[in-house]
Amino acid sequence: MPKDSLTITDNRTGKTYEVPIQYGTYSKDGASIRAMDLRQIKVATDDFGLMAYDPAFLNTASCKSAITYIDGDRGILRYRGYGIEHLAERSTFLETAYLIIHGALPSRHELDEWTRNITVHTMLHESIKKFLDGFNYDAHPMGILVGTVGALSTFYPDAKNTHEPAGRLLQIYRLVAKMPTIAAFAYRHSRGLPYIHPQNDLSFSANFLNMMFQIDPRYRPSPALERALEVLFILHADHEQNCSTSAMRAIGSAHGDPYSTLAGAAAALYGPLHGGANEAVLRMLAEIGSIQNIPNFIKRVKAGDGVRLMGFGHRVYKNYDPRAKIIKAIANVVFEVVGRNPLIEIALELERIALEDDYFVSRKLYPNVDFYSGIIYQAMGIPVDMFPVMFAIPRTAGWLAQWQEMLLDGEQKIARPRQVYVGADHRDYVVLDRRQ
Numbered sequence: 001m002p003k004d005s006l007t008i009t010d011n012r013t014g015k016t017y018e019v020p021i022q023y024g025t026y027s028k029d030g031a032s033i034r035a036m037d038l039r040q041i042k043v044a045t046d047d048f049g050l051m052a053y054d055p056a057f058l059n060t061a062s063c064k065s066a067i068t069y070i071d072g073d074r075g076i077l078r079y080r081g082y083g084i085e086h087l088a089e090r091s092t093f094l095e096t097a098y099l100i101i102h103g104a105l106p107s108r109h110e111l112d113e114w115t116r117n118i119t120v121h122t123m124l125h126e127s128i129k130k131f132l133d134g135f136n137y138d139a140h141p142m143g144i145l146v147g148t149v150g151a152l153s154t155f156y157p158d159a160k161n162t163h164e165p166a167g168r169l170l171q172i173y174r175l176v177a178k179m180p181t182i183a184a185f186a187y188r189h190s191r192g193l194p195y196i197h198p199q200n201d202l203s204f205s206a207n208f209l210n211m212m213f214q215i216d217p218r219y220r221p222s223p224a225l226e227r228a229l230e231v232l233f234i235l236h237a238d239h240e241q242n243c244s245t246s247a248m249r250a251i252g253s254a255h256g257d258p259y260s261t262l263a264g265a266a267a268a269l270y271g272p273l274h275g276g277a278n279e280a281v282l283r284m285l286a287e288i289g290s291i292q293n294i295p296n297f298i299k300r301v302k303a304g305d306g307v308r309l310m311g312f313g314h315r316v317y318k319n320y321d322p323r324a325k326i327i328k329a330i331a332n333v334v335f336e337v338v339g340r341n342p343l344i345e346i347a348l349e350l351e352r353i354a355l356e357d358d359y360f361v362s363r364k365l366y367p368n369v370d371f372y373s374g375i376i377y378q379a380m381g382i383p384v385d386m387f388p389v390m391f392a393i394p395r396t397a398g399w400l401a402q403w404q405e406m407l408l409d410g411e412q413k414i415a416r417p418r419q420v421y422v423g424a425d426h427r428d429y430v431v432l433d434r435r436q
């Protein structure tokens with residue numbers, strides 16, 4: 001009779017242990033043992049007990065989560081059970097953010113309330129503008145975003161009370177609402193343009209485009225670009241336990257306020273291996289310059305001399321990233337409005353060559369979400385250094401949902417991994433003039 005347990009024999013002692021196997025929603029990819037069950041495995045009673053060694057958490061589940069599901073082999077992504085393709089086709093960003101944070105699609109009334117509550121919190125305190133003015137004109141907008149979100153914690157001292165549901169929800173409204181405003185203000189600051197205040201009769205995306213690009217007060221964002229941006233925001237809203245989300249959970253587990261916590265998550269997103277990859281893709285495409293140079297570039301990537309094909313590969317997806325498929329499709333919608341970005345030809349050819357090359361095929365390296373997103377953002381007139389910021393705006397919803405889930409999870413405690421110490425054994429201190 002099969003049993004849902006694992007029998008472990010410790011060959012050091014000959015002792016056998018049985019540890020239960022637990023499952024998530026799917027037994028195929030949710031089977032795990034509790035790492036703490038290994039602690040009973042000891043050679044002597046005063047041993048610490050066995051640990052699992054897992055640098056970079058390649059095979060460690062740090063939480064149970066009901067928010068996002070990814071099947072990396074089959075290229076499936078779902079928020080709260082809903083397929084990303086359906087949400088991208090039918091939902092709006094704010095509805096998806098509600099779904100991610102509250103766990104279910106809203107009723108009409110719930111959506112109206114949610115939208116109203118986000119909309120009324122889009123303004124920034126006037127002092128934040130002075131704070132923004134302190135940044136150099138050429139400061140990277142992601143650095144500005146990280147610093148400004150962190151600074152918001154000083155404006156809302158009530159946010160420290162993370163255990164009160166209504167207070168938590170208020171900070172969620174504020175953060176989802178203010179991220180686009182901070183992002184747009186960071187851009188306007190870099191261009192020396194006056195800040196454009198949020199306009200409450202516009203949708204989440206149209207308001208963002210307006211704050212970015214309005215010069216003439218008669219400016220109205222194109223409905224096609226507004227919808228394309230909604231879709232891009234939906235695709236980036238959450239992605240389970242990635243680097244920045246794990247940072248959000250780890251920092252939040254110390255029960256600090258969500259502004260400081262989210263600044264930490266955004267800082268994690270900034271790196272080129274994570275949310276900074278979209279920026280790196282554009283710089284890579286520009287450096288390649290033309291289709292003729294692709295074979296030589298691929299050669300350099302394969303030689304492993306520090307060059308990666310940015311926008312390719314993923315820790316979880318070993319198949320085409322479903323978000324990249326959707327983004328590739330909406331590129332054409334955007335190009336119809338603003339004209340074709342010439343870099344798309346290089347990207348398409350790069351993808352074609354890579355997907356036929358054994359180096360990429362054998363390692364299951366496929367385009368990820370960042371491969372095509374930058375090309376669209378650039379076509380829309382968004383500068384390259386704003387790309388990680390464009391990622392952070394919608395991911396705020398995911399970070400907050402994961403943060404709240406962590407706080408409400410009775411099994412969670414302050415995050416504190418173990419280590420395997422490999423340093424020196426005990427040494428006696430030697431005074432300075434006696435050292436060799």
Ligand code: CMC
Binds near residue numbers: 277
């Ligand atoms: N170009 C060339 N080779 C690659 C690439 C790439 N983009 N990605 C992975 N490899 C190779 C890697 O060298 C290794 O080869 P070998 O087995 O011979 O040593 C193998 O594939 C496995 O790679 P890994 O580095 O062990 O994989 P990982 O899971 O640690 O890294 C990754 C995942 C996304 C950091 C990596 O694929 C990468 O650096 N990609 C480029 C950056 C990028 O596009 N990041 C965006 C990720 S999606 C958006 C997000 O959520 O952040």
